[in-house]
Amino acid sequence: MSASIERRRLDAVVVGAGIVGSALALGLKRRGLDVAVVESTPPAAWRAESPDLRVYAIAPDSEALLAALEVWPAVRAARAQPYAAMQVWDAGGGAPLRFDAAALGVPRLGHIVEHGLLVDRLQSALGAAGVPILDAAVEGLDPGDDDVTLRLSGERRVRASWVFGADGAASAVRGLAGIDVDARDYAAKGLVAYLRTGSPHDATCWQRFLPSGPLALLPCADGRVSIVWSLPQDEADRLAAVPEAQFNAEITRASDRVLGDLALDSPRIAFPLKRQLASRLREGRIALLGDAAHAVHPLAGQGVNLGLRDVGELLAGVDEALLRRRAPVSETMLSRWARRRHSENVVSARAFEAIHDVYSNAVLPAVALRGWALAAGNLPPLNRLLWGHAAGGAR
Incomplete structure (x- = not known):
């Protein structure tokens, strides 16, 4: 650590150098704040020949934020797959729900991007901007009258x-600040892997709801698809260990052969699925963002967009304060931001959870309700409203 950092009082410290923390630190630095990042586990450099198994569906508003931070061009140039359609259907029957960029009057619905690539390009931008990243763990927080x-x-x-704590679902900052969480263990795991497909993915995100949980197939730039398959714990562990040929047969059946025969093309990893919502996003001069504030069900890789919306709205508050010639961060601004983001994140997390619960229910009334919901979602006004919310344009 630079001795000068220890001697002076910084405007802000961001704990966590993942996507959300790095984006926030970069945005604050670009607005003239003296900021540093603390990260106990520095991320490995991204390598094109070793794709990260964690991928996200980056929504248009998240893309706009990354573009404003001057990071998006480097991400897109490396590897990002635009997708122009999304199709959701139910194994229990009924018409599929489809979102189509052309019908919605937009050039694309978003991009599929690897976690490691996003982190790598954000880290490069932090270095170029002169933001110090301190290789350390936070062991204590001592609040004062006007600093921490x-x-x-x-x-x-x-x-x-x-x-600002952006240090993940097991956030040390959240624990040290004494902020409780409302948690639900889904008793399930998410199985992720890359697959080769028998038919082109057509730049489309596919999601099928099965009685065991949703299966998402996300299109990748190299022609493969990335899967996020939510399963009961024992079933996820079984599928992570069965012989490759057996796995291929089971994933092909589970996908309804929408992309023909599927074949494993990477390791398989299963991770526990939990929902966590912090009871509040602010405690004095300490605030939470990203998974530290809200860890949600990974439906179609959307969770990172909630964290980037935390960042975008906080930076918008800083911009408004600077325009009014006020302190860039204040208790009033941060309290307003915390209330609004907490409310929106709770609604989104509960919505993901409700979708998961309803579509994993084989009881006849639930199946009928699902069929009605999917059919209604295809009505043009509702289709636009649903997509507008997913894209970050509707609140």
Whole structure:
């Protein structure tokens, strides 16, 4: 750690150098704030020949934020797959729900991007902007009247006017700030892998709801698809271990052969699925963003968009304060931001959860309701409204 950082009081410290934390730190730096990042596990460099198994469906508003941070061109140039359609259907029957860019009057619905690539390009941008990244763990937070002292591993300390915790679902900042979480363990796992397809993916995201949980097939730039398959724990563990030929046969059946025969083309990894909602996003001069504030069900890779919306709205608040010649971050602004984001994140998390519960229910009334909902979603006004919300344009 630079001695000068220890001696001065920073405007802000962001804990966590993932997508959300890096985007926030970069945005604050671009607005003239003296900011540093603390990260206990520095991310590995992204390598094109080793695709990250974690992928996201980046919504248009998230893309716009990354473009404003001057990061998106580098991401797109490396590897990003635009998708022009999304189709959702139910194994229980009924017409599929389809979103189509042309029908909605937009050039695309979003991009599929690897987690590691996004982090790598954001890290490069932080370095170019001169934002220091401190390799340390946060061991304590000591709030003062107008700042917070962070006690870091190695008996180091740093002071800042504001602390932003973007350090993931197991957030140390959240725990040290005494913020509780409302949690639900789904007793399920998400199975992720890359697959080769028998038919082209047509730049379309496919999602089928099965009694065991949703299966998403996300189009990738190299012609493969990335799957996120939500399954009961025992079933996920079984499918992660069965011989490759057996897995291929089972995933092909589960996908309804929408892309023909599917074949495994990467390792398989299963991770536990939980929902966590922080009881509040602010405690004094400490605020939470991203998975530290809300870990949600990974339906179609949408969770990262909630975190980037946390960032976008906070930066919008900073912009408004600077335009009015006020302090860029204040208790009033941060409280307003925290209330609004907490409300919207709770609604989104509960919506993902409700979709998961309804579509994993084989009881006849639930099946009938699902068929009606999918059919109604294809009505043009409702289709546009649903997509507008998913794209970040409707609140």
